[in-house]
Amino acid sequence: MAEREAMEFDVVVVGAGPSGLATAIRLKQLCAEQGKDFSVCVVEKGSEVGAHILSGAVIDPRALTELLPKWKEDGAPLNQPVTEDRFLFLTDKSSYRTPNWMLPACFTNHGCYTASLGNLCRWLGTQAEALGVEIYPGFAAAEVLYAEDGSVRGVATGDMGIGKHGEKTARYAQGMELHAKYTVFAEGCRGNLGRQLEARFRLRDGVGPQVYGIGLKELWEVKPEKHVPGLVVHTAGWPLESDTYGGSFLYHLENNQVAVGFVVGLGYTNPYLHPFEEFQRYKTHPAIRGFFEGGRRISYGARAIAAGGLQSLPKLTFPGGALVGDDAGFLNASRIKGTHAAIKSGMLAAESAFAALSASRANDELSSYPDAFRASWLHGELHRARNFKPWMVKGLYVGTLMVGIDQVVFRGKAPWTLSHHLADHETLVPKASATPITYPKPDGVLTFDRLSSVFVSNTNHEEDQPAHLTLKDPRIPIEVNLAVYDAPETRYCPAGVYEIVTEGGTPRLQINAQNCVHCKTCDIKDPRQNIVWVTPEGGGGPNYPNM
Structure with a gap:
C-alpha cells in the first residue's frame, strides 16, 4: 500500500458535535488570550457540521x-425559552399529571x-472557524494511529x-493521516474509535458497564392553535410495561x-419489544x-444514548x-440532557x-x-444524579418512589451509590420465555413505518462500498x-437495516446497510456482540435538518 499523505497539527478533534467543537473553540480562545498559536483540526464524518x-x-x-458569554448577541440559535413543564404518567386510556411542586429539580427546565x-452545532462550527479552527466535514476518522511507544499519534x-x-x-x-500531539475523541455515543x-x-x-437507551425522534410542523411555544412535556408509563425503562419527550x-x-x-428483556413501534x-x-x-x-431520526452516568464513566x-x-458518557x-455536559467536558479537556x-x-x-x-460543577451534577438510572431499571413504580426519595429527600446526596450489574446485550430472555407483542399498522398520518421514516431522515450511503x-461470525444471526431470540435485530433497529429472508427454505440475515442512521443500537444490543458498527465512507448517513 502506498504511504498515505500526512498532515501535522497540535490537536486533532474527532467529531464536530458539541463536545468536539467546544474543545476546539476553547483551545483557540486560550491561544488568543495567551499569545500562542497551536493548530487545531476537527474531522467530522457527516456531510456537514450538524x-x-x-x-x-x-x-x-x-x-x-x-x-461563549455573548452567545445571545452573536446569534446562537437558542430563541425559545422553556415556558412550562408538564410531567404525565400514562395508562392506555388516561393520563395523570404530577403537580409541579412535587417534581424533583431534575425534571424542571x-x-x-x-x-x-x-x-x-452549525453555529458553533462558525464560531470555531472564526477563531482559526480547521473543520473537515465528510471525512470519517476510521483508524487510530499509534507511535512506537504505544501512545496515540493521531487518526x-x-x-x-x-x-x-x-x-x-x-x-x-486514499485516506489521510492526521498527526497530533494530542487527539481528542468526541464521536458521540458508542464511538467506533472510542470503543x-x-x-x-x-x-x-x-x-461498571455503560448502559444505553435508544432515542427516536420526529420533528413536526403543527397547526398554530396546537402550538404552545416553550412547552415541555415528559411522560412515563404506557405504552411500555412497568418493568421496562423508558419514556417520552x-x-x-x-x-x-x-x-x-x-x-x-436498551436493558429491556423481551426480544419482541420494538422501540420504533412503541414510539408510534x-x-x-x-x-x-x-x-x-x-x-x-x-x-x-434515532440515536443511542449513553445513560450510565458517573459510575459508568471510563478512565478519560x-x-x-x-x-x-x-x-465517554x-x-x-435524570435531566434528559447532555449538551451542557458535553460542552463542559470539551472545555476541560481543552484547558x-x-x-x-x-x-x-x-x-x-x-x-x-x-x-x-x-473539581467541576459537572462532577457535582452527575454525582447527584448517579442513582437515577439504577433505580429506574427496577421498574416504574419502585423506581419512581426511590428516585423521589433520592432526589427530593436526600437531594442527590444519599449515602449510597447503586451499580449497573449487566450490560444491555446480556438482558434478553429466550423467545420461549417471552410474550410476543402485537403492534397496530401505521396510518401514514400520525403513525408511520420505518422505511418511510428513513426517507425523511435524508439518509444516503454510497451503495458500492463495503458494508x-x-x-x-456470519452463523450467529441464524444459529443463535x-x-x-427470534431475530431481535429485526426489531431493535430503528431503520429496518436487518431482515430475515428465506431462500430455498433456508433463512439468512440480510443487512440493508444503506438504511443505517448511525444510531449504534445493533452494536450495543446484539446478544453475542457479533454485530460491529464500523465507520462507513465519509459523508454517508443521515442529513438531519433542524434536529
Whole structure:
C-alpha cells in the first residue's frame, strides 16, 4: 500500500458535535488570550457540521455561557425559552399529571431552551472557524494511529471509493493521516474509535458497564392553535410495561414546530419489544395525539444514548489523548440532557491540552483533565444524579418512589451509590420465555413505518462500498439470534437495516446497510456482540435538518 499523505497539527478533534467543537473553540480562545498559536483540526464524518446531530433538545445554557458569554448577541440559535413543564404518567386510556411542586429539580427546565442541537452545532462550527479552527466535514476518522511507544499519534481518515468487495473503484481516493500531539475523541455515543481505545488502554477496568437507551425522534410542523411555544412535556408509563425503562419527550420549539420522541432503555428483556413501534403507539395516546392533528411530519431520526452516568464513566485519558462528551458518557439521564455536559467536558479537556502544549509536552497523559472534572460543577451534577438510572431499571413504580426519595429527600446526596450489574446485550430472555407483542399498522398520518421514516431522515450511503455493519461470525444471526431470540435485530433497529429472508427454505440475515442512521443500537444490543458498527465512507448517513 502506498504511504498515505500526512498532515501535522497540535490537536486533532474527532467529531464536530458539541463536545468536539467546544474543545476546539476553547483551545483557540486560550491561544488568543495567551499569545500562542497551536493548530487545531476537527474531522467530522457527516456531510456537514450538524448532519448527524440528533437530540431532543432542551438545552441548559450554563456551559455555553462559560464558553461563549455573548452567545445571545452573536446569534446562537437558542430563541425559545422553556415556558412550562408538564410531567404525565400514562395508562392506555388516561393520563395523570404530577403537580409541579412535587417534581424533583431534575425534571424542571426553568432557564433552559427548546432548540435544534444540530443548528446549535452549525453555529458553533462558525464560531470555531472564526477563531482559526480547521473543520473537515465528510471525512470519517476510521483508524487510530499509534507511535512506537504505544501512545496515540493521531487518526487516519477512511479511504473513499472502495467497492463492495474491497476493490478500488474509479472514485478511489486514499485516506489521510492526521498527526497530533494530542487527539481528542468526541464521536458521540458508542464511538467506533472510542470503543477500541477503551479496550486497548483498559479504560473500563474497575468500572461498571455503560448502559444505553435508544432515542427516536420526529420533528413536526403543527397547526398554530396546537402550538404552545416553550412547552415541555415528559411522560412515563404506557405504552411500555412497568418493568421496562423508558419514556417520552414533547418539546414545542419556535415557528410552530414540535419535537416529539421516545426513549427505551436498551436493558429491556423481551426480544419482541420494538422501540420504533412503541414510539408510534405512544403518539396515539389521547393526551398526546391532539397536538399533531392537522400537522405534518418533517423529519425522523434515532440515536443511542449513553445513560450510565458517573459510575459508568471510563478512565478519560490515555497517552496522547482523551475522551469527551458522549464518547465517554457524560449525559445526565435524570435531566434528559447532555449538551451542557458535553460542552463542559470539551472545555476541560481543552484547558488540559493547552497547558500541556504550553509546557512543550506531547503524547503523554492529560492527567489534569480528569482532575479538573472531579473539581467541576459537572462532577457535582452527575454525582447527584448517579442513582437515577439504577433505580429506574427496577421498574416504574419502585423506581419512581426511590428516585423521589433520592432526589427530593436526600437531594442527590444519599449515602449510597447503586451499580449497573449487566450490560444491555446480556438482558434478553429466550423467545420461549417471552410474550410476543402485537403492534397496530401505521396510518401514514400520525403513525408511520420505518422505511418511510428513513426517507425523511435524508439518509444516503454510497451503495458500492463495503458494508459498515459487520459480523464477527456470519452463523450467529441464524444459529443463535433467530433460533433463541427470534431475530431481535429485526426489531431493535430503528431503520429496518436487518431482515430475515428465506431462500430455498433456508433463512439468512440480510443487512440493508444503506438504511443505517448511525444510531449504534445493533452494536450495543446484539446478544453475542457479533454485530460491529464500523465507520462507513465519509459523508454517508443521515442529513438531519433542524434536529
